[in-house]
Amino acid sequence: MKNIAAFIDINAGKLSSRSASIIHLIQGFQQVSETPIKVDLYVFSPIDQIEIPTVSSVSLHEIVNLNDSGILSKNQMDTIISKFSSEAYDILLGYKSTLVDSIMARASAELKLPLIPQIVSINLAPSEMMIKQSIFSGKALSNLKIGYASVLQLNPSFAYKPLHESLMKVESVKLTLPNSTSFSVSTINKVPQGANLGDANYVVGAGRGLKDPSNWGMIEELAAKLGAATACSKPVSDINWRPHSEHVGQTGIKIAPKLYIACGISGAIQHLAGVNGSKTIVVINNDPEAPFFKYADYGIVGDVFDVIPEIVKNL
């Protein structure tokens, strides 16, 4: 029997599109498995009940509410890992995020399961998986054949086609984490409201070309008009102009929206590593030689302080 734990996101009471891909992958596991599989879903936002597409013989065991404070104390992490050990999972599944990554890394060590990062596609056979991984900051892909027991970290561009569309209701079960914390907080960055960056279809990113944090009003206005999430380059979050939750790139969040608008960002290779999964890239930069233009589908050579208000006015 395969014993699976998966991290999913719920947006406005519905499975996010990437979580739907996780459920479809679980259906795929069931299709190739000769024995029944047991699935526990873990979600960070409080929910009562959701509908999940599944095939009838998958038993969706429980949904555990974790508190999404963005960081887990040692005690909280210990509680989660001891739950994972007692359930003896063979497969852990989740999209890359700071919280999920921290749990996956610890679980991989404790459950003695290999951690496979940056997965862009999986093909399933009865006794092994053929995995494609993004490597060298997204510049190359590597192929890996591996048995099922593993911790699978999915890239934002990962998608798995649905096999079935029938629905099943799932009850939520609460895992209570200890309140005690073993860290102190020195600064708190306000996370802007709006679309979830990792899951967003439209993203407006801005860099040092914005000159000052007080100039982000027009970026937020453009994002609000498009229903987009906001992102930034690393130096912008390093100097606290924007929260670290918005930092995209090699060392930040990897995004794969339908549209990425990059404003006043040079297009350094480390930034591109996080955004090159975007379907359409629009670059606004006043330097015609900015490297980002080489990777843009559409480029506007101009001053962000002229171009963005003009776009906002016309939307």
Ligand SMILES: Cc1cc2nc3c(=O)[nH]c(=O)nc-3n(C[C@H](O)[C@H](O)[C@H](O)COP(=O)(O)OP(=O)(O)OC[C@H]3O[C@@H](n4cnc5c(N)ncnc54)[C@H](O)[C@@H]3O)c2cc1C
């Ligand atoms: C190990 C390592 C990891 C890194 N990881 C990341 C990462 O994950 N993400 C990341 O982003 N960076 C990362 N970096 C940093 C990266 O190399 C670049 O330094 C960074 O992306 C540059 O940020 P920027 O484009 O905002 O700033 P700059 O390089 O200063 O570029 C600003 C751009 O704005 C343009 N501009 C200026 N004024 C205007 C205007 N008025 N109108 C229009 N355009 C204007 C300029 O022409 C310029 O192209 C990493 C670096 C290292 C060494």
